Amino acid sequence: MTAPNSTRAALISLMLAIPTLGIAQEIIDTDTHRLEEVAEGIYFATGNGALYTMSNALIIERDDDVVIIDSHITPAAGRALLDSIRVVTDKPVTTLINSHFHYDHANGVPAFGPDIEIIGHEVTYQKLTGDPANEQTYLSSLNRFDNTVANLQQRIADASGAERAELQTQLEFWQAHVRAQDEIVFTPPTTTLKDTMTLYRGGREIQLHYFGRAHTGGDLAIYLPQERIVFTGDMMLGGISYMGDGYVAEWADTLQGLKQLSFDLVLPGHGPGFRDLDRIDNVQAYYGDLTEEVRRLKALGYNAEEAAARADLRQHADTLGVDQLGANLEAVQRMYDIMDGNID
Numbered sequence: 001m002t003a004p005n006s007t008r009a010a011l012i013s014l015m016l017a018i019p020t021l022g023i024a025q026e027i028i029d030t031d032t033h034r035l036e037e038v039a040e041g042i043y044f045a046t047g048n049g050a051l052y053t054m055s056n057a058l059i060i061e062r063d064d065d066v067v068i069i070d071s072h073i074t075p076a077a078g079r080a081l082l083d084s085i086r087v088v089t090d091k092p093v094t095t096l097i098n099s100h101f102h103y104d105h106a107n108g109v110p111a112f113g114p115d116i117e118i119i120g121h122e123v124t125y126q127k128l129t130g131d132p133a134n135e136q137t138y139l140s141s142l143n144r145f146d147n148t149v150a151n152l153q154q155r156i157a158d159a160s161g162a163e164r165a166e167l168q169t170q171l172e173f174w175q176a177h178v179r180a181q182d183e184i185v186f187t188p189p190t191t192t193l194k195d196t197m198t199l200y201r202g203g204r205e206i207q208l209h210y211f212g213r214a215h216t217g218g219d220l221a222i223y224l225p226q227e228r229i230v231f232t233g234d235m236m237l238g239g240i241s242y243m244g245d246g247y248v249a250e251w252a253d254t255l256q257g258l259k260q261l262s263f264d265l266v267l268p269g270h271g272p273g274f275r276d277l278d279r280i281d282n283v284q285a286y287y288g289d290l291t292e293e294v295r296r297l298k299a300l301g302y303n304a305e306e307a308a309a310r311a312d313l314r315q316h317a318d319t320l321g322v323d324q325l326g327a328n329l330e331a332v333q334r335m336y337d338i339m340d341g342n343i344d
């Protein structure tokens, strides 16, 4: 689309004057992704359901190359991401930042070839060079996908007509994902950091920050100060994150660090981006209250299972939808293990 220069200038000044309602300036739909251009040359990539991607990614175009954050759940999903990048730019993808070690963010890495620089926290390196194939969170995901396939096969056996066809489509989607897992090669970072690192190349400033333990022992917040955007991986989603590898008692403090940055837009590892920064306060309050509640119940002699059933966090109903008694058992069990000194 072209417009006379004066019209175009008027349009641009109009766009600048109006606060953005959604998060994107422009949306590009590829075969496998929705790319939301959240600032010039910066695209928030979410899967469109053509194949299983599970997590979000960020594409950052620089003068001569491209940096990406996270790579999805399998090499096949990573290749789909690369194909989608090719829709918006021909520049080489030289650098990949891992927000954290989890399978659904890091297992697409091999799609980007052997020469790419992979930057991650030291803990991400330790996890991916340790025994990643036997990490509990990864193993339980394999189980979950196998169960999903078995469940669909069962339902197809009992279904007919349009419902059966719909279930068959779902089955093929999940079977394709399970097959894609055969290609996984755990690939650790080639460059690590402990606290902070800044990339200045190609007309961009990209800051990497570690503020403490939260969703894992090595979560990075990737901050673009000029654009006032932060990619938070899973340390900050729109609501409560998965806590099975988390440090719930430390999480609120870590998010306090995040809040020291100046940003207007949060791009999380799952779910849509958001500008409502109160969400950070809300989950901080939840993690703090969950910590206190679990300590209280443990002191009363309840085991983890009992504590998970009894934990009362319904004061978070309005902000986080916690309207039932109880807390996630995996999270509570892990909190017990940490309090008992079974986990560092």
Ligand SMILES: [Zn+2]
Pocket: 100, 102, 215, 234, 242
């Ligand atoms: Zn995660």
